[in-house]
Amino acid sequence: MQSRLNWSIWTPRAVLFLAVLSTVFIAWGLQSANEGDVAWYQWMIHDWAAGHLPYVTHPVEYPPYALGIFLLPWLMGDHGYLINFMLLALGLEVGSKFLLGWHSLRVQRFPGDLKSWLPLVLFSGGELFLSYFLLQRYDIWPAVLTLIAVLLAYHGRWWGAGIFLALGIGAKLYPLLFVLPLAALAFRQDRKALGRFLGGGLLGLLPLFLLSFFLPWWKFLLIQGGRGLQVESLAASLLWIVHHFVAFPLSWVRATAWYELQGPVAFALVPWTKVLFGGAVLVSVMGATVAAWRWPTAPLSRWASWLLCPLTAFVAFNSVFSPQYMIWLLALAALAVLDQPWWPAVCLFVAMVLTPQIYPVPDYFTGLNWWHTLALLTRNLLVLTSWLGFVFICFKKDKRIELVRPT
Numbered sequence: 001m002q003s004r005l006n007w008s009i010w011t012p013r014a015v016l017f018l019a020v021l022s023t024v025f026i027a028w029g030l031q032s033a034n035e036g037d038v039a040w041y042q043w044m045i046h047d048w049a050a051g052h053l054p055y056v057t058h059p060v061e062y063p064p065y066a067l068g069i070f071l072l073p074w075l076m077g078d079h080g081y082l083i084n085f086m087l088l089a090l091g092l093e094v095g096s097k098f099l100l101g102w103h104s105l106r107v108q109r110f111p112g113d114l115k116s117w118l119p120l121v122l123f124s125g126g127e128l129f130l131s132y133f134l135l136q137r138y139d140i141w142p143a144v145l146t147l148i149a150v151l152l153a154y155h156g157r158w159w160g161a162g163i164f165l166a167l168g169i170g171a172k173l174y175p176l177l178f179v180l181p182l183a184a185l186a187f188r189q190d191r192k193a194l195g196r197f198l199g200g201g202l203l204g205l206l207p208l209f210l211l212s213f214f215l216p217w218w219k220f221l222l223i224q225g226g227r228g229l230q231v232e233s234l235a236a237s238l239l240w241i242v243h244h245f246v247a248f249p250l251s252w253v254r255a256t257a258w259y260e261l262q263g264p265v266a267f268a269l270v271p272w273t274k275v276l277f278g279g280a281v282l283v284s285v286m287g288a289t290v291a292a293w294r295w296p297t298a299p300l301s302r303w304a305s306w307l308l309c310p311l312t313a314f315v316a317f318n319s320v321f322s323p324q325y326m327i328w329l330l331a332l333a334a335l336a337v338l339d340q341p342w343w344p345a346v347c348l349f350v351a352m353v354l355t356p357q358i359y360p361v362p363d364y365f366t367g368l369n370w371w372h373t374l375a376l377l378t379r380n381l382l383v384l385t386s387w388l389g390f391v392f393i394c395f396k397k398d399k400r401i402e403l404v405r406p407t
Contacts, residue, residue, distance in 0.1 A: 015104075015117045019097050022124040027090055029135045034082050035360075038136050040257065041070040042081045049074075055215050061223040064211050065170030069138050086135040092144045093134065096331055097123065099147055103300070103335075119334035122349060126330050129352045130323075132360055137324040142172035147331045149175070149182075150307065154300050158186050158193045162200025170208050174328060177281070177310040181288040185303070188296035228260040228270055230320040231368075232358065234380040235273045236261045241373045252367035258322070259365070270319060277317040284313040284387070287394035301338035302393070305345070308332050309390035312348070316383045323359040326352050336390075344389025351382040 044054060044067065054060045054067060073084035100120040107116050127134060134140060145168035153161035161182065168175035179201070186194040211217055229236040231252060239261055243250045250263040260266075288306040295302070308329065315325050329348050336345035357375035358364070368376060 011114050011117060015101075015120055019101070019120055019124045022128055023090070023094055023097070025128060026093055026131050026134060029131055030083065030086050030090070032086075032136070035133070035136045036257075037133075038082050038085050041085070041138070042074065042078075045070050045074045046078075053215060055217050055219050059219065059223055060217075061220050063170050063173055063220060064208060064215070064217045065167060066138060066141075066172070069141050069171060089135045089138075089140050092140045093127065096140075096144055096147060099144075099151060100331065100334060103151060107300070115338065118337055119331075122337055123330060123334040126334065126349050126352045129355050130326055130330070132356065133324050134327060137327070139172065139324040139327040142168045142175060143327050143331060145171065146175045146178065146328075149178070150300075150303065150332070153182050153185065153197070154303060156189075156193070158196040159200040162197040162202075163204040166201045166204025170205065172328075174311065174314055177285055177314060178307050180285055181292040181306055181310075184289045184292040185296050188293055224320070227258070227320055228255065228262065229266050229273065230322070231259045231261055231364075232321040232323065232376060232380075233273070233319050234316055234321065234384065235269050235319065236266070237373065237377040237380050239266060239269070240368065241377050244370050244373060254365075258320075273317070273319045277314075277319065280313040280317045280387075281310055284310040284391065284394075287391055291394040299338075301335055304332045304335035305339045305390055305393045308336055308345070308348075309387065309394050312383055312387035312390055316380065316387050321380065323355055326355055339393065341389065341393070344386040344393070347382045347386035347389065351379045351386075354379040354382075 044058075044060065047058060048054060048067070048071075052058065060067070072088060073081045076084040097120060100123055101117075104116045104120055145164050149161045149163075149165035149168060152158070152164065165175050165178060165182065169179075183194060183197060186197040208217070229239070231237075231240070239250060240252075248263070248265060250261055250266060253260055253262045255262075288309045291306050292303075311328060311332065315321060315329065326348075330352070333345045333348040336342075337349075339345070354375045357372055358368070358379060361368070361372055363369050363372060
């Protein structure tokens with residue numbers, strides 16, 4: 001009894017200490033120089049303020065709500081744009097931990113239950129390997145919006161879930177993958193819940209609809225669709241590691257604001273990569289939707305596994321795999337570790353550990369050496385393996401799923 005009491009006292013304190021310590025480490029990046037992306041965000045706002053319309057006078061590769069995110073640091077003071085942007089990102093990092101900690105308190109079986117605190121522990125550890133770009137990319141914004149939407153849905157707040165998911169879609173588009181699985185969960189729990197979810201989503205997308213009368217914002221899809229094999233994609237990593245052993249025409253080239261592999265083989269692979277990407281994402285969305293339909297009262301860890309199925313497909317098979325995409329996976333992977341089987345989520349955290357061996361490294365800008373290419377390929381194969389695990393979770397019959405959600 002005394003041992004259980006001591007455990008209940010020290011476990012939350014240890015977890016809180018780890019969470020604060022990792023935030024302090026991330027905050028150390030506030031003194032970093034501009035790495036490039038934030039300067040591009042600021043330039044877009046300057047151009048907008050000068051009267052030039054985005055998507056009209058210059059191309060923008062982001063959905064419209066991203067421009068609102070870029071605007072906020074400028075409203076706080078243009079001269080301090082970089083530090084303002086990073087402070088907002090740090091605030092969202094702290095907010096993510098608060099949400100995960102709040103959920104841990106809701107589901108713990110007894111005070112100090114270490115298992116319930118695992119999502120916060122893993123999030124705090126995993127983000128350290130993503131710290132280089134966590135503050136200087138805006139991907140933490142859609143990741144937090146998505147996390148809020150999932151938590152609200154799980155606790156029956158479907159109207160808010162629809163709004164936040166729509167905001168995430170307007171910021172980065174990938175949360176669109178979650179619409180059908182969450183809609184299936186809402187319908188199976190309560191048909192009125194589906195109406196609230198869709199109503200909230202329509203409200204969240206209303207500004208996007210109104211903007212379409214003034215701005216051709218959908219042009220950002222043409223930019224993304226026209227990209228070649230970005231150097232970090234699965235197909236590119238396979239080509240580049242073969243290139244270390246077999247000489248054939250293949251170049252590591254800067255294209256606009258990213259790096260691509262170019263050459264006859266790379267060009268030939270692009271359409272096949274996109275076909276495979278579309279098929280894998282479609283199958284994964286349908287798998288997650290069918291699973292959500294069959295087990296609408298599963299625990300949140302299972303929800304996270306279902307949603308990670310289309311998301312890991314989107315990341316693993318994409319012809320573009322920027323390092324900040326790992327931020328999208330972080331919170332959901334932390335929640336999915338509590339699922340059975342847990343190894344697909346663990347694969348994602350191992351992939352995060354390898355990220356600093358890929359970017360930033362000096363040879364990233366000229367062509368990764370053998371060791372860094374091996375790290376890149378291993379990371380990509382780990383994400384692919386995790387996708388296979390989540391597909392298995394979606395389609396398997398599992399009698400161990402809880403039928404009553406914790407209150």
